[in-house]
Amino acid sequence: MSDVILQTGGFPWLTTIVFLPLAGALLLMLVNKAAHHTIRWIALAVSIFDLVLSLPLWSLFDPATSRMQFVEHVAWITSPPITYSVGVDGISLPLLLLTTFLTPFCILCSWRAIETRVKEFMAVLLIMETAMLGVFVALDFVLFYIFWEAMLIPMYLLIGVWGGPNRLYAAVKFFLYTLVGSVLLLVAILVLFFQGGQTFDILLLSRVEYAPALQNWLFWAFFAAFAVKVPMWPFHTWLPDAHVEAPTAGSVLLASVLLKMGAYGFLRFSLPMLPDATAAFTPIMVTLSLIAIIYGAYMALAQADLKKLIAYSSVSHMGFVTLGIFVLNAQGIEGAILQMVNHGITTGALFLCVGAIYERTHSRMITDNTGLANPMPRYATVLVIFTLSSLGLPGTNSFVGEFLVLAGTFFWSKWIAAIASLGIILAAAYLLWMLQRVVFGVPNAAHAAHLHDLNLREMATMIPLVVLVFWIGFFPNPLLTKMHASVNALIEHVDTEELEVAQTTDSSHGARGTGLESRLAARGSRLAAKVVAP
């Protein structure tokens, strides 16, 4: 085991970080349910404390190794051998930090928006945080599945109890849709258990070579669970409904963290465990990603509801993530991970913005919320910043992620990269057209009286996100450096497994010329093997 994990020993960082919110939720149970203010402050304090606890991981993390770090390993059930084992590597660390970072904002943005069942709401949010963190750190498949499923319930409650008028339809749709996918995931886990040496250890299972036919079946079982979560086209229709009905905090968590679970699943399970199937189905996955990018953008162009617009833009942006993952090279995968973080920050922030305006005008319709620049200059400024980030303007976080994904894609196929780039033009069109109507022009007379600018609490939720947008935009390298070792190990792992497959599969990229061939060979990636092979 020592070659895949790095024992840090000492303080159980991850367990503390994961379960602290759950402890906070239990603590809330003891508080008088009428004491709304106390409840809010406790929830906020717990989430901030969790964030503070997670920050040392950033500096303690050793970027030189691809091994799992901060590992905790406790036998849980002996037969079947289920263990409580957690750890992080360069792929999960950014997502873990993203989760601890965003939860306090979800609590802050619900400060005034939620006035009914405050205690239950805050408890659900905190339980949700535990489940999400658990997904990213679990190293045992059963443990992973428990967290994965546990996530559904708080989210179902968030939408179904505190949601909009059509909340039940949206909540049930969300629940059933993701549950159907998860059931197949469970089947796949059981198959892996029996085929992979009677273990649920994710790292051990990743080192087993499965028969190609089995890999194909498992790939689609994983796909069912992960593609729904991402969501990949055409399994995306639950997303706009869920977003529209969910309270702001629910939308933020949904967009920022839950959607990342699917992509994380592909990276953590599909690629390492099923390299042959991944390589074989790459063209399909890339095609679906491309459709998501373009189709999602077109959908966003047609929306009159701000939340739906952003929901469809998520479909488009997550298309870049899955595209980056399945082009299977360093730029693509690192771009995809960075893009997950970026999408979490930017889209989360956009939902916060929509939530803020909804609290004022009680409408999410673009036509009801126009001309905000004049009455709400602070709001207009942050909305413009997040929108520009969302459309991938250089200097903001999203540009770096999209650029890396496109660079990785370009190596895979120039035409695919060209089509994906069209999504960036469309993004400018639907987002700027939204800005033109919402921020500029003249306020809608019916709502003009309610348009007071962001208050201190709301600014406190926006400013850190603005800082991150520019910080990652200008200094993405510290974040990328954390990923290098893990991503390279992942790619090498996929390469060695599928070298023999590579000889026979397509080589759609038109690399020519001696200089180029040697350069590609020097890249040491599977592409090199493909190009040099006749």
Place this chain on the structure above:
Amino acid sequence: MEYTLIPLLPFAAFLILGLFGHWIKDKAHLVAVPAVVVSLILSVLAFLQVAGGHQTTMPLYTWLTSGDLRISLGISIDRLTVAMLILVTTVSSLVHIYTIGYMQGEKGYARFFAYIALFTFSMLMLVMADNFLQLFVFWEAVGLCSYLLIGHWYERPSACAAATKAFVVNRVGDFGFMLGLLLVWYSFGSLEYRHVFAQAADFAGETINLLRPFGGTWEVSTLTLIGLLLFTGAVGKSAQVPLHVWLPDAMEGPTPISALIHAATMVTAGVFMVARLHPLYNLSPMAMDVVAVTGALTMVLGATIALTQTDIKRVVAYSTVSQLGYMMMACGLGAYAAGIYHLLTHGAFKALLFLGCGSVIIALHHEQDMRHMGGLKDKLPVTYWTFVIGSLALAGFPLTAGFFSKDELLVSAWSSGSLGQVLTVFGLLTALMTAFYSFRLVFVTFWGTYRGGTHGHSHGQGHGGAHDIHEPSPTVTVPLIVLAMLSVAAGYFGIFEFLAPALPGPAAHEVGAHHGPAATIIMILATLMGLTGIAAAYYVYVKSPGLPDRFAQQWQRLYRLSLNKWFVDEAYDRTVVRPTFALADQLWRRVDVAVIDGAVNGVARAVAWSGWLMRLFQSGQTQHYALGMTLGAVVILGVYLLF
């Protein structure tokens, strides 16, 4: 170190104004102006160092790494860079000063200064870039500033629409730029200029099969493809045909912006890029020809439209389109130095013309239609005389800077080969139109009698009679005077000789024919064209004022074509904009809601229906079960009996 300060000072000004503008308010110029002026002084120092033979490239910090991709931000200082630095900081300083008077008392005063400081920073980083990605990053950043500043008066729907249009049209160009950049990295394994340029010659014979994924064969030279893709970006940024449509609409922004961004600096970035990448273009004759022909088309189209526009800013805007075409054509013909020379002189006299327009516009309380002007030369003497100097330079009148640069450009174009000779003819014809429309503007605006006030206050932004028209404050007029001096003096600094060694054309044609008889003939022809154009404008608009209307009547079709800008906007609206929105709407209604979500709900309904069906059999009433049993028995018995 002082090189880094050149862009960082405006950036610092932006940060201060962006964060504290709320409190600084109408003192914003005290932050922005000194920053930019010091930047100008440092640029002059840098120029002197480079003139002394000093060149340098220095990395600032590692921006991103991934796999074998490694990109640093850095700055590179050479002849082309310092020439651009001087242009940007000079025009920016003057525009900053001008803005004090122009935007006085405006609500968004501090915001405006913050954005132009940000723009100055971005533009300086763009010209100082030492790699393709940095060029792209700041290329989009200047586009952002342009977007924000066009939409400065955000309560006007037309301004917001123009801002969105500018950004989206530029994105279309940047789409090509991005792919070109990726192809550079793919082929050369680096995005740094010096690495790419050093290897460029080795790639001269390389081709890419564009149809390989589809099983076909279409071999295209790698360098040509790179050149064309990158040029797409330049087409957008420098408002070349067919992506020129955003620039005239960009005039919705405040006039200082039109001068700084949409005339002197940002829109020339495309020309700058082609010149900067001359080692690549020189190796691809085909890409160069495309650049040259696109430039020539833009040059002619811009001039024909400028002939009939009545909004003074739009006349100057189309003139900018046309002049950018000149520069682009020169670069495409390998006359990079002449193109950049014209870029620099144009920066001076076109900024002057825009600021002059601005002076007229504030004097007339935001009137922009020249049909409501006239007779302003006595009321606005400084504006008038500086405007005349700018127009003379634009028309290529002898001894002005515009004369020297246009002459250099046309002679270089002629000597570049047969394509160059054809395009030179168009260049000369455009020179005629240029002189005509620029003096049409002068005569209609400043000569004759004042025609304002007759339409009363019906325009909303009403203005009084001729009596309260007076010259704006010195912060407005002093920049005009400085720019007027530069519009003449820039011809005597030896700019062309300074640039020529740094920007060699393709090895195939030596640009040495500058002193032959052909050169003299072109010079004489160009001068004649300029003078004829001015004389014609004088005859048509001063001597016989009824003539323009008669022309318009006689050649109604041509007149309409020009007045309506060749209907390019209408064509885009019908073929691109409306179909895109219609497609989006139909896709959403008919595919997403009806088919995909319909299928999802269909599955749910099918499950519910089958559940309901099953439930029928589980009613809990004995007689139902008895009926079922009876029916079952009958059916089984029937089957048994029949078969």
